[in-house]
Amino acid sequence: MRRTKEEAEQTKQAILEAAINVFFERGVAKASLEEVARAAEVTRGAVYWHFKNKVEIFEALHEKLHTPFIEQILEGLEVDHPNPVEQLQHICTTLILALEEDEQLRKAIQLFMFKCDYSGELAFCKNRFNVKKQEKLKAFEAYFEKAQRQQTLPMSADPRMLALSVNCFIRGVVSEYLDSPRQFTLKQDVPPMMQLFFKSILQPAAS
Amino acid sequence: MRRTKEEAEQTKQAILEAAINVFFERGVAKASLEEVARAAEVTRGAVYWHFKNKVEIFEALHEKLHTPFIEQILEGLEVDHPNPVEQLQHICTTLILALEEDEQLRKAIQLFMFKCDYSGELAFCKNRFNVKKQEKLKAFEAYFEKAQRQQTLPMSADPRMLALSVNCFIRGVVSEYLDSPRQFTLKQDVPPMMQLFFKSILQPAAS
DNA sequence: GACAGCATACATACAAGAACGTATCTTTAT
DNA sequence: ATAAAGATACGTTCTTGTATGTATGCTGTC
Structure with missing residues (x-):
């Protein structure tokens, strides 16, 4: 047939x-x-x-679903914005809020986060994954460096550390939400959480 | 025998x-x-x-390794401290830094985070874990409420939201570190990251 | 306090099912 | 006609749970 x-x-x-x-x-x-x-x-x-086998299916899924996520962050760098840090805050918030509506995306990310382990056959997948993450981190850094050039972020700030922090915070929020969605409501809780977090970045160091 | x-x-x-x-x-x-x-x-x-079977082993591991983690947080609540928020910052930082030395702990947490999926047999494990997480969240909240009573945190702050944020940030940091340890050095990077994060909590809202 | 009798702490053996990969058919586009 | 797109069938490997074997620690009893 x-x-x-x-x-x-x-x-x-x-x-x-x-x-x-x-x-x-x-x-x-x-x-x-x-x-x-x-x-x-x-x-x-x-x-x-x-x-060929299960691994190949997994790879295909990863290629299909994870890739477009990062691109959105990279695109924001091209656009001109008076305050790149606020821009980044906005982009991140939007990306997270998108989870509430897109069930397929939610499932997919849950897959890659919780429903598989990268030992053995999938170990090399993890490597590929990490390469993508490095790109993402560099993009975050770029936002902060851009902000420094535009004088909207003090030169004393450390872009790398800020990028790491943002990355961790986002991962934490997404993990916690997907792990137990009833814990908090994205629309209500995430914006103030992001606001709190980015406030500490935008305000110059004290004490 | x-x-x-x-x-x-x-x-x-x-x-x-x-x-x-x-x-x-x-x-x-x-x-x-x-x-x-x-x-x-x-x-x-x-x-x-x-x-009885693999699941019971898994549960035993969780009981043995994850529980003491939470207790340390709860203990801190008993102690009198002039500034509970700073105390919490210190406790969290210490707990995270402990990961660098205790390989067995590192492995264990990696297990629970990345090396298993909580579908099927382990689904109810997830529920039990979530109960523990609720306790942890409540403990975080308690720190902030205590701080409000001691006038070291403005009453306008929202303890629940702060607790959620702390929880997310910690999870993010731990996840990222265990996921790719070469990405950052705990001793060097985590203290300033925590400092940055808690600064935004301690400083009253602006803008 | 010694010894029978039982429970304990495993080791070994066995049966059954799941899952995989491949090899071999079938049908139908091209 | 022949090769693509699958279905079916088969043998093998793993793993699991349990059933059974067995040597030894423990406990009460006299």
């Missing part, structure tokens, strides 16, 4: 889509390809036709 | 110790009890004698 090329591509996407859900519900390690196949309404034969 | 009670307790601890390493290297899901047994230099018989 050979399908047309379009149909084949459709089933491939269906498999990826199904993989998100199955990985999400059963965890990457415990999810079997049989389950993925069933969820996509095909057999394991189809899965093995399109992908 | 029955052992004395002390010896039995020793092997139990040896199994837990071994489990940390095996879980860490292979991931919780993929680690087999056979591997754990070998690492502890016993057979699966011993493992099944002391524990």
Whole structure:
């Protein structure tokens, strides 16, 4: 039962889509390809036709879902803004708030954060992941350096340290929210939290 | 070959110790009890004698390693301190810095954070963990409320929001560090980061 | 205080199922 | 016709849980 090329591509996407859900519900390690196949309404034969094994599926998912996230941060650097730090605050806040509406994105990030472990087969995935993170950190730094050039951030500030802090804080917020969403409401709690955090950056050091 | 009670307790601890390493290297899901047994230099018989299954081992590890962490925070509340917020900053900083020296603790936390997924069998573990987290959050809040009573924190501050922020920031720092330790040096980077963060709390709101 | 009898602390053996990867069909586009 | 796109079938490996074996520590009893 050979399908047309379009149909084949459709089933491939269906498999990826199904993989998100199955990985999400059963965890990457415990999810079997049989389950993925069933969820996509095909057999394991189809899965093995399109992908070499589970790892390859995982990689495909990562490529598809994680990449666009970082690009948004990089784009903000291109735009001219009178106060880059406030701009960064705004971008970060927006990105986090987006989680509330996009369930698929939520699932995906939860996958990469909690539903898999990067030992063994997935170890090299972690490396690729870290490369992306370095880019992100450099982008954060760039915001602060830009702000220093524009005199909206004192020269005494340490861009690298600020970038690290922002990165940690964001990761913490996202982790905590995805870990137990009932803990706080994004729309209500995140803006003041971000406000609090960035306030300390914008105000020159005291005491 | 029955052992004395002390010896039995020793092997139990040896199994837990071994489990940390095996879980860490292979991931919780993929680690087999056979591997754990070998690492502890016993057979699966011993493992099944002391524990019902892998989940019970996991729980035991959590009980053993995660609990003392929280208690330290609670203890600080008992002590009298002129400035509870600074006290909290100091406690948190110390706790994080401890990671640099205690490899076993590092491994354990990495386990709970990255090397397992809480789907399926471990789902209810997550619930128990969340209960603990609630306690922790309440403790954080208590610090801030205490500070308000002692007039070292403005009444306009929102203890719950501050507690959430602290919790997120700490989680972020710990996550980032354990995820890629080469990214920053605890001793050098964490104190200023914490300083930056808590500064925004201690200084009354502006702008 | 010694010894029978039992519980303990494991080791070994076994059965059953899951999951994987591959090899072999089937059908149908191209 | 032939190769793509899958389905089906098969053998193997891992792992799990349990059942059973066994040597030894402990405990009460006389």
